[in-house]
Amino acid sequence: MSVVIGLILASAIANAAPANNPGNWMSDLDYPPGAQARHEEGMVGYQILIAPMAA
Secondary structure (H helix, E strand, C coil), rough: HHHHHHHHHHHHCCCCCCCCCHCCCCCCCHCCCHHHHHCCCCCCCCCCCCCCCCC
């Protein structure tokens, strides 16, 4: 049974599409002001949750 559920979830993820333009998900305004003032740079990470249905 868990194999079937896994296949269904994999299919849902494969067909997932963003609800809006991913290019608008982050902007310069998301950069911490203090780090920007100090001209800090570095790697950034993030996590995207793909839900089976839109909320």
